[in-house]
Amino acid sequence: MNNYFIKASLIFVLMTLISVSYAQKAEVFSQNDKAIKGYDPVAYFTDSKPVLGKDEFKFTQNGANWYFSSKENLELFKANPSKYMPQYGGYCAFGLAGGYKAPISPDAWTIVDDKLYLNYNKKVQTDWTADRAEMIKKADKNWPTVKKDK
Structure with a gap:
């Protein structure tokens, strides 16, 4: 029983270190699991200002969660992510x-x-x-x- 606890603890620590290491190598800047701090990348082009995205308009691309202020902006991004990233x-x-x-x-x-x-x-x-x-x-x-x- 004690041996099992030690093995389980070591596996947990190892998995945590691996996930932390991977997160630090992210190719997209994210904070609190939100790319570019949760701001809508499309809004910079369409509204000419930073606009905070909404949880209901979330899309995962390049291993990051992107947030959008509207369904229209989400659809624009989906159609051409490289234009707006x-x-x-x-x-x-x-x-x-x-x-x-x-x-x-x-x-x-x-x-x-x-x-x-x-x-x-x-x-x-x-x-x-x-x-x-x-x-x-x-x-x-x-x-x-x-x-x-x-």
Whole structure:
């Protein structure tokens, strides 16, 4: 009986470590199991502002739960996810230019050439915008390697 408890505990610890390790390697920035903090990626294009998604309009894509503010936005996303997904899995574009993943603020965003870029905060967004073309070039180069990092 005691041996069973020890084995079960070890299996639980091992599974927890594996799941934590996998979660940290996520290619999509999620917080509380919500991609880009639960904001509607389509709304940045259609409403020109960040809009919090609703639980009833949830869709799983690329291993992440995406939330939408309306059924229409959900359908637009389903029809063409790559058009609406933020660049670099929704991680901060400035961070990616520097070679690392960083969280984002939904209010610090830019659309460039029909692509959504998110930043850590408004200050970082200002720094990113100052040399945006070069930042995008660096982040594009770094993303294939960094996307698997913890």
